[in-house]
Amino acid sequence: MQNNFDLKLIETKDMNDNTVHFKFDILNEQKLTLIAGQFIRLLFQQDGEEVFRSYSVANILNSCEDDIKTIELAVSWVKGGLATVGLSSMKIGEVIQASAPYGRFCLTDKMWKRYFLVATGTGVTPYRAMQNELMKRIKQGAEVYIAMGARDQSGLLYEDEFRENAKTEGYHYISCLSRECLQCPSDLDLNGHVQTYLKTVEFDLDNDVVYLCGNPEMVDGAFNLLKEKGLPVPQIRREKYVSPPKRKKKEAFTIKI
Numbered sequence: 001m002q003n004n005f006d007l008k009l010i011e012t013k014d015m016n017d018n019t020v021h022f023k024f025d026i027l028n029e030q031k032l033t034l035i036a037g038q039f040i041r042l043l044f045q046q047d048g049e050e051v052f053r054s055y056s057v058a059n060i061l062n063s064c065e066d067d068i069k070t071i072e073l074a075v076s077w078v079k080g081g082l083a084t085v086g087l088s089s090m091k092i093g094e095v096i097q098a099s100a101p102y103g104r105f106c107l108t109d110k111m112w113k114r115y116f117l118v119a120t121g122t123g124v125t126p127y128r129a130m131q132n133e134l135m136k137r138i139k140q141g142a143e144v145y146i147a148m149g150a151r152d153q154s155g156l157l158y159e160d161e162f163r164e165n166a167k168t169e170g171y172h173y174i175s176c177l178s179r180e181c182l183q184c185p186s187d188l189d190l191n192g193h194v195q196t197y198l199k200t201v202e203f204d205l206d207n208d209v210v211y212l213c214g215n216p217e218m219v220d221g222a223f224n225l226l227k228e229k230g231l232p233v234p235q236i237r238r239e240k241y242v243s244p245p246k247r248k249k250k251e252a253f254t255i256k257i
């Protein structure tokens with residue numbers, strides 16, 4: 001069941017030239033019960049109609065499901081985009097309408113042996129939200145592989161946090177840079193796209209699950225590659241970051257004589 005609520009902007013932080021981390025208070029002492037990986041909708045006005053844009057919640061949740069009173073988002077700008085214009089002009093203290101929770105891009109109760117969590121850009125935020133649950137599963141014997149695709153190092157969102165997590169045995173962070181080389185790469189970092197990494201993995205078809213999130217071309221490309229590798233489709237979870245199609249304007253009513 002979704003709730004409508006107002007969000008007050010309390011903090012912004014540039015993550016790179018094109019991406020901003022937002023923090024909002026949920027107003028009226030409301031709290032949101034959320035499962036890691038879910039998203040919210042922000043409401044905007046377009047041509048006198050209410051339209052929405054979706055954003056994955058980036059908060060690091062205490063466990064798989066949590067009650068939160070603030071909401072963190074990572075938003076990448078799209079030139080001239082409706083939400084881009086609206087959010088980039090928002091000032092601290094201003095309020096925006098939202099509704100949540102949405103989505104099923106979440107960890108299920110089933111314990112897999114290996115979790116491959118693949119992202120481009122802000123598509124990595126669901127895996128930030130899942131951090132504590134993933135650590136819990138690692139303690140229970142699972143292995144986690146975060147594969148993060150970006151053009152250059154500035155696109156490796158929350159890199160420090162993920163690299164800190166990767167100090168835990170069983171948690172691996174693989175950066176895949178398509179236009180730049182890392183200055184101090186680890187054994188796992190590579191040049192190329194996330195698909196370049198996925199090609200190198202020998203999947204255990206009974207015990208591995210793969211999550212794909214972000215750019216639609218990456219999600220489709222990686223999905224086809226994984227299917228070709230024999231991974232059963234239910235073990236490939238997908239979230240594509242697209243805007244809803246623009247609604248057609250109602251045509252004027254004409255009377256034929």
Ligand SMILES: Cc1cc2nc3c(=O)[nH]c(=O)nc-3n(C[C@H](O)[C@H](O)[C@H](O)COP(=O)(O)OP(=O)(O)OC[C@H]3O[C@@H](n4cnc5c(N)ncnc54)[C@H](O)[C@@H]3O)c2cc1C
Nearest residue numbers: 053054055056074075076078081082083084122241242243
């Ligand atoms: C489930 C879900 C979760 C999402 N989570 C996030 C998130 O956490 N962070 C985030 O930044 N975005 C996220 N998105 C994408 C987000 O909802 C918007 O689509 C995005 O912010 C662009 O909105 P806009 O109104 O600024 O641009 P729009 O007005 O929607 O688009 C303007 C123009 O740019 C094109 N366009 C739209 N997106 C892109 C793009 N990425 N690259 C190139 N051209 C584009 C459109 O086709 C259109 O022509 C998510 C989408 C979904 C479905």
